[in-house]
Each structure stands twice: as C-alpha cells, then as structure tokens.
Amino acid sequence: MELTMMPRVRFGYVTVKCTTAMVMFVATAIAMTTVGRAPTQTATTSRGKILMYPYVSLGLEKNSHMINLVRLSKILRSRGYDVHLLIGTDAGSWNELDQTFNVVHRYPSANASDIDYMKVALGWSSMSAYQLVVWLADKLERQCDALLSHQDILVDIQSEHYDLLFTDFINNCGRIVSDYLNIPTIAYSPAGFMSDAALFPDLPSFLPASPMSRLEPGQMTYLERIKNTVEYVAMNIFWFPQWLGKRPASLGNNTLAVDWMPQNDLLRHASTRLFVSHCGLSSTMEAAYNAVPVVAMPICTDGFRNALKLTSAGMAFPLDFKTLTEDSLESAIWEVLNDTRYKRNASRVAALLSDTLVPPRDKFLYYVGYVIRHGGVAHWQADVLHTMNNWQLFNYDIAVLGLVVLIAVFFISGGAFWLCAKVVWRCWPVLKLTDKEHAN
DSSP: OOOOEEEOSSSOEEEEEOOTTOOOOOOOOBOOOOOEEEEOOOOSSOSOEEEEEOOOOTTOSOOHHHHHHHHHHHHHHHTTOEEEEEEEGGGOBOHHHHHHOSEEEEEOOOOOTTOOHHHHHHTGGGSOHHHHHHHHHHHHHHHHHHHHTOHHHHHHHHTTOOSEEEEETTOTHHHHHHHHHTSOEEEEETTSOOOGGGTOOOOTTTSOSSTTOOOOTTOOOHHHHHHHHHHTTOOOOOOOOOOOSOOOTTOOTTOOOOSOOOHHHHHHSTTOOOEEEOOOHHHHHHHHHTTOOEEEOOOSTTHHHHHHHHHHTTSEEEOOGGGOOHHHHHHHHHHHHHOHHHHHHHHHHHHHHHOOSSOHHHHHHHHHHHHHHHTSOGGGSOTHHHHSOHHHHTTHHHHHHHHHHHHHHHHHHHHHHHHHHHHHHHHHHHHHHHHHHHHO
C-alpha cells in the first residue's frame, strides 16, 4: 500500500492515499437485520482504540471500499489494536464483521428499496455531470441523515473515547463524525484522488477530476479540459452492480458461474493467461500485481478510468460493452493471447509495483500508530494555516486588489483618452484655421 499522509486544515484529517498498491480482500455477504451495538471479543491488551467508519453503497451489502477496509482492520487487529466499526443496517452482516471487529455499532439505514442499481449502472455513461452529482449527493445525504438522526448511536460512540477515527475519504459524513468526536482522523482514498476538502486539490487542467473519468491525465484536448473542469466539483462514488439472476442457459459447460471465487489466487496461478474484467478497483490492482493481461470492458463508475490506466500501460485491450459482439470479444481475446507485448507490459507493471523499500503493511501500521502516538499531525501544518483567514489563505484579498487595480486602470485610461479627445476636439478648429493662414 502506498501511503501519502496529508495534514487536514478544515476537517483535521490525515489523508491516506492508497494507490494501486491498496490491500485486497474478498468476502461473501450474509443478510442480517441486527440494530445497535454488537460486542465481540475484546483484546486483552491494546495499542489503541480505533473506530472504522467506511463508505457503504446505499442499498448494497458491501462494495470494494468496505472490503478493503475490513482487510485493513484485520491488519490492525493482528498488531494489538482494538478496532470498532460504525455501519448501517443495510450493509448486512457477513462473518468477517464479527470476526474482525471488537465492537460493531449499527444505526438504522435509510430506505434504499427504490434504487435500481443495475438501471443506474447501465445508464451511467449517458448521465450528465450535473445529473450524476445530484444523484450521488442525494444518496450520500440520505446515508448521513440516517446516522445523525440517531443521537443514541452518536452518544454511544463518543463514550468509547476512541484514539483515532479511520474513515473513507469519499464518505463526506466522516467529516461530521470527526468533528463530533474531536479526535485525530485518518481518511483514506482507495481511488488515489484527493479533493479540496483536505486542501490537496487536483489541477483540472491535466488531472481527471474524478476516478470515474474516462480522460487520460496530461493528454486532454481543450474541450476535454473544459469538461473536466466542470466535473471537478463532483465527488463521485464507486457503485458495483452484481448479477443476482439464474445461470443463463446459453452458457457452455466450459464456463463456471459462481457467487464468489478467490480471484486474486486464480490470477496468481501460473496457468492464468488472460483476465476479462469490468475493471473494478480490486480487479485492476490484482491483475496489475499478478502480471495478467486484461481485456478491459468497463461498465460503470471508476471502471472506465481503471481500464484507461491498464490500456495506457500496454497490458490491456479495451472494449465498449454497449457495442460488444461475440466477434469483437473473441477478436480481443485472441489479440491479447497472441501478442506477447501485453504479457511483457503486464510483467513490467507488476515489477514496478512490487519494487518497494518498505512493505505496504508496515507503512500502513506505522502511520496509524504515528497519528495515535502524537495525537494527530498538527505539527505538520504551517502556522499560517491557523492564523490566516480564508480571504488571505485563498488569496481573495489579492484577487480583489487586482480587480480594483484593473478597474482603476480602465477608468484612468478611459479618462485620459476622453481628456485627450476633448482637447483635440477643442483645438481642431484653431489648427485648421492656422493651416489655412499658412496656406495663404
């Protein structure tokens, strides 16, 4: 895991930037409707008490964000930390929750029965930036309202006196919980992007504004830069639809349809030569780490950007699922299998990712312990960030002064031009008369 620790100014965050080296874990989900606090076994000795507050898709039992956070929590538990979980009831319950966390705090979730995720996923590419922002903002607001409307849960977690809050950067409600608990906070970004909320802005002139973007960093046209700048205001989320229907009758005997499989183990197997993927976050990382060439067929959300990364690295062949045919899929498969460049580039990417000075697990544990030991990272922040007001911090005062100067120059120049014109107008008859006298 590659970490970038950033001090937070507005919300007190330490931002953990988890890029392509993000830990991976897959687990099955089992429905459960328990509400409230579910205590489990507590460690006899603890290096610190941590509250995990993940982002979980409204109406879905789990997603890649939750899966990765569970993996991180297991690492923390293995090193002696007490790790608690704050989660809604719509996340369901799977064996890993009770096995991973010392305590699980549950709050009644918002009603998500009206959300057709497959319809949303299939129509994702046709949604405008404005529609996408409105849709996502509504879902996030409903999740946050569900938590904040239950004061008993908030009081319960406050009474635990946590040493650290660990939240998903995309979970905007985590900022409110951070301020409510008033404790050091780590916000991690599995998509590798940050936002202005942590005073770590992306530059829309060359960096895609969203992990869902289909634009390539540093290679955007002028019109694409305009589009990217408009999308820059959006905070996008990962939504992974899953197939819940029966096995299609058209599937042959050589196709195995399963509810879950150890994907990372299969990709690591020496016999695996190709991966046809929708390019979700974990799928992208696992393919890259295991040097497996990909036929990239993104469907929604961050899949388009992940597919672009793999394609740019030369280890994937892209396909458009909306225009997909049997022939185009077969052609893409044979292209990747027969062209050795894909495998060679995949091996190069895997070598780059695995060549690290400090193991990702050790780096992650170090920074979590660092924040707890020192009560945050205020010492990383420049003093001026606490003494300057927003007008000074964002140079609004300079912008206003510049505007005043421009207006003054405009009026002074205009006034000077008007005076010159007036003088010339008054002097013109005299000059004409003088010219006539000289002529005579």
